[in-house]
Structure formats: C-alpha cells, structure tokens
Amino acid sequence: MGKRAVILLSGGLDSATCLAMAIDQGFEPVVVSYNYDQRHRVELEAAMAIAQHYNVVEHLIFDVGMFRQIGGSALTDNIDVPKSRTLEQMTSQIPVTYVPARNTVFLSYALGVAEVYEASDLFIGVNALDYAGYPDCRPEYIHAFEAMANLAIKPGVEGQHIRVHAPLIDKTKAEIIAIGRELRVPYQLTHSCYAPSSDGVACGTCDACILRRDGFEEVGMADPTRYVSVA
Amino acid sequence: MGKRAVILLSGGLDSATCLAMAIDQGFEPVVVSYNYDQRHRVELEAAMAIAQHYNVVEHLIFDVGMFRQIGGSALTDNIDVPKSRTLEQMTSQIPVTYVPARNTVFLSYALGVAEVYEASDLFIGVNALDYAGYPDCRPEYIHAFEAMANLAIKPGVEGQHIRVHAPLIDKTKAEIIAIGRELRVPYQLTHSCYAPSSDGVACGTCDACILRRDGFEEVGMADPTRYVSVA
Numbered sequence: 001m002g003k004r005a006v007i008l009l010s011g012g013l014d015s016a017t018c019l020a021m022a023i024d025q026g027f028e029p030v031v032v033s034y035n036y037d038q039r040h041r042v043e044l045e046a047a048m049a050i051a052q053h054y055n056v057v058e059h060l061i062f063d064v065g066m067f068r069q070i071g072g073s074a075l076t077d078n079i080d081v082p083k084s085r086t087l088e089q090m091t092s093q094i095p096v097t098y099v100p101a102r103n104t105v106f107l108s109y110a111l112g113v114a115e116v117y118e119a120s121d122l123f124i125g126v127n128a129l130d131y132a133g134y135p136d137c138r139p140e141y142i143h144a145f146e147a148m149a150n151l152a153i154k155p156g157v158e159g160q161h162i163r164v165h166a167p168l169i170d171k172t173k174a175e176i177i178a179i180g181r182e183l184r185v186p187y188q189l190t191h192s193c194y195a196p197s198s199d200g201v202a203c204g205t206c207d208a209c210i211l212r213r214d215g216f217e218e219v220g221m222a223d224p225t226r227y228v229s230v231a
Numbered sequence: 232m233g234k235r236a237v238i239l240l241s242g243g244l245d246s247a248t249c250l251a252m253a254i255d256q257g258f259e260p261v262v263v264s265y266n267y268d269q270r271h272r273v274e275l276e277a278a279m280a281i282a283q284h285y286n287v288v289e290h291l292i293f294d295v296g297m298f299r300q301i302g303g304s305a306l307t308d309n310i311d312v313p314k315s316r317t318l319e320q321m322t323s324q325i326p327v328t329y330v331p332a333r334n335t336v337f338l339s340y341a342l343g344v345a346e347v348y349e350a351s352d353l354f355i356g357v358n359a360l361d362y363a364g365y366p367d368c369r370p371e372y373i374h375a376f377e378a379m380a381n382l383a384i385k386p387g388v389e390g391q392h393i394r395v396h397a398p399l400i401d402k403t404k405a406e407i408i409a410i411g412r413e414l415r416v417p418y419q420l421t422h423s424c425y426a427p428s429s430d431g432v433a434c435g436t437c438d439a440c441i442l443r444r445d446g447f448e449e450v451g452m453a454d455p456t457r458y459v460s461v462a
Contacts, residue, residue, distance in 0.1 A: 065294055144379035148376050154329070
C-alpha cells in the first residue's frame with residue numbers, strides 16, 4: 001500500500017491528468033470535489049466518473065455555497081462567460097471567470113481532509129500558462145499556501161512535511177495532454193466547458209473549450225468531446 | 232465613512248471584543264459567521280445578536296458542512312468535550328476540541344468576502360495563550376496566512392496590502408475582558424460554552440467556560456452568563 005495523497009478533482013482535463021500522475025507516483029488517492037453551484041455542474045458528474053474509473057480510496061464531494069452567496073464571478077454569477085477569445089486576450093488580465101479565493105478555499109478543505117485521512121501530500125492541477133490571469137494559479141501562491149499549511153494543522157506542526165504538488169503548473173495544454181495520453185487518462189470522461197448546454201454539451205467557444213481543442217490539435221490526438229459549435 | 236474590514240464573529244467573548252476593537256479603530260465591519268454543525272450552535276444566535284447590536288454593514292452566515300463530513304473533532308463529532316481541566320491540561324497538547332483546518336477554512340472564506348466587499352483588512356479573535364494547543368491560533372500561522380493571502384486574491388496581487396489582524400493573540404482572558412469593558416462590549420449577548428444544554432445554558436465546566444469564568448473573576452467583573460454547574 002502506497003502513501004495517501006489528497007487530489008483535487010474538478011472533472012476537467014487538468015485535474016484528471018493530475019490524479020493519474022499522483023497514482024503513477026505511487027500515491028493512494030483520496031479525491032475531493034466541490035459543488036459550488038458552478039454553471040458547469042456537469043463537471044461534477046465527470047469527476048465522479050473519473051474517480052470511479054480509478055477506483056479511488058474515497059471520493060469526498062463538498063457543498064460550498066459561499067461562492068454563489070458572495071458572487072463576483074461569471075462561473076457562479078449572472079455575468080456572461082466570454083467567448084472566442086485569443087490566448088493573449090485570455091491571459092492579459094484577470095478574467096471574469098476567476099472566482100475570488102476559490103483555490104484557497106478548495107485547498108483549505110483539502111488540508112482538513114489531509115489531516116483526517118493522514119495524508120501529507122496534496123495535488124492540485126493548476127496551470128500558470130493558460131490561467132496567467134488567475135492569482136491563485138501561480139507558483140508563488142502555491143508555495144505560500146504550502147508554507148501556511150505546514151503551520152496550520154497538527155501533522156505539519158508535529159514535524160511531518162505537508163507538500164502541495166502542482167505538477168502541471170508550468171505545462172502547456174498540449175504537454176498536459178501528452179502526459180495524460182502516456183498515462184491513459186480517460187479523457188472521454190472529462191469535461192472542460194464553462195458554459196455547456198443544459199444537456200451538458202460543450203459550447204466550443206469559451207476559454208476552456210478553446211484551450212482544450214487547441215491542446216488536442218497540437219498534440220495530434222482526437223478530442224473525444226462533443227461540441228455544440230466548432231467555429 | 233471608514234475603511235471596510237471583514238470580521239470573523241463566532242458569538243464568543245473573544246470575537247465580540249475583536250469586532251468592538253475593529254469598530255473602535257474606525258473600520259466599517261462586514262461580519263462573517265459559520266454554521267458548521269458545531270455542538271454549540273447557540274453561539275450563532277449570539278453572533279446574530281452581537282452583529283445587530285453593532286448595526287454592522289453586512290452579516291454573512293455561511294454553511295460549512297465539511298467539518299462534520301470529515302469528522303475528527305469533539306466539536307462536530309461524537310467525542311466527549313473534556314470537563315474541569317486545569318489551564319495546564321488545556322494547553323499541554325492539541326485538544327480534542329481542535330477542528331482540523333478550521334481557521335484556515337474560515338479565513339479563506341473571509342478572504343473571498345474581502346475581495347468582493349473591497350476590504351483589505353481581516354480581523355480574527357484567535358488567542359495563543361488559552362489555545363496554545365491549537366496550531367492555527369499561533370502568530371506564525373497568522374503571518375503565514377497573511378503572506379499567502381497577498382498572493383491569492385486580485386487586490387493583493389494588484390498592490391493593495393491584505394492585513395490579517397489578530398489583536399488578541401497575546402492577551403490573557405482577563406486582559407481581553409478589560410479591553411472589552413472599556414469598549415462596552417455587550418458580554419451578556421456572547422456565548423462561550425462548548426457543551427451547552429439543549430436550551431443553551433452554559434455547562435460551567437468545559438475549557439471554554441472555565442477560561443471565561445476565571446477571566447471575569449480575575450478582572451473583577453460580573454460574568455453575565457447563566458451556568459448549569461458552578462463547581
């Protein structure tokens with residue numbers, strides 16, 4: 001039996017690859033997902049299918065109502081999700097799809113889970129290239145969270161080192177997909193779209209869809225996603 | 232109009248004093264409280280009464296189900312709350328009333344609120360003397376959280392300094408009560424007991440009751456709390 005790790009799984013391509021990497025490194029995965037009334041709730045179903053595919057130790061799904069309560073993001077609020085943007089447009093400023101303090105809240109939950117499940121490793125699939133505009137996707141943020149984590153919980157204080165792994169942080173989408181292909185990540189189960197139709201079909205034009213489609217194209221692999229629009 | 236600050240208010244004596252201090256310093260308080268299925272839910276009603284007393288800008292109450300979901304604490308789990316302990320016993324080890332990652336989760340929520348409500352100051356009434364056994368009540372933890380916060384949210388990244396105030400961290404209970412007396416904190420509205428009776432009467436013998444009673448006694452002020460036991 002390997003060492004346990006807590007893996008944040010959204011149901012998207014990045015976090016699914018991150019889970020596969022943790023398993024490949026010999027960790028026993030305790031998976032956490034969040035229901036935060038996100039527009040793209042279909043991603044939670046994707047997370048469940050992926051967790052099942054990997055036969056994980058435990059899959060904890062937490063209800064986090066606060067993001068809708070406080071508002072301030074296109075993912076939880078009545079703000080339009082931007083469409084058909086270039087990579088430069090996506091990364092030149094903090095986008096409206098940024099959710100205030102989201103990764104901090106998610107990692108804090110994962111930290112509580114780590115203590116209770118006796119795991120000292122956390123994995124998060126954040127990426128600083130595609131999400132350059134998000135403060136909480138950058139390496140300096142991850143390092144600061146890790147430093148805080150080691151002072152926040154019992155095992156950290158008692159000398160166990162808590163590590164926050166962000167193995168995709170400096171990778172392009174194509175590089176991530178190439179790693180995932182190697183590890184046989186079930187990409188047909190993943191969901192990326194921020195603004196899917198009511199039956200869960202990807203829009204094809206939001207930032208997340210564009211990044212995904214370009215990534216699969218670059219790596220020369222067929223994207224198993226069904227898209228509404230292929231503009 | 233003053234500058235806004237986000238204040239964590241449990242409904243206890245410490246956080247009520249902390250709120251009064253923030254107001255005294257000229258901050259406009261946005262108050263946050265948490266419903267986490269704590270045994271002492273009566274404290275939430277106390278928090279509401281205190282927020283109302285101070286006529287705060289906004290009082291946000293968040294449901295946080297995760298602590299009960301993951302367990303591991305006497306405050307949310309079926310573990311007995313310790314009774315009639317000396318201060319030395321309370322602080323010699325991490326107590327069972329410690330909730331894994333609680334302050335980290337609470338402060339993370341407050342950070343999201345700070346961003347949305349355009350506040351760059353957070354107040355938390357943690358105390359390192361009475362809660363010496365809690366990793367997340369120590370100054371080094373608060374500093375590490377503040378460092379992380381400045382990298383986590385938009386205002387921090389855009390150059391505004393996020394400050395986490397813990398003005399009670401090095402104070403004894405008597406010192407806290409003396410400050411609160413000066414600021415006319417409505418202590419009759421506060422609730423401290425970890426294990427109240429079903430109608431909300433304080434037990435008088437849990438750690439929180441003992442600290443409170445000793446504090447009032449030391450400062451020579453009548454404790455307005457009704458106790459079941461006065462052993």
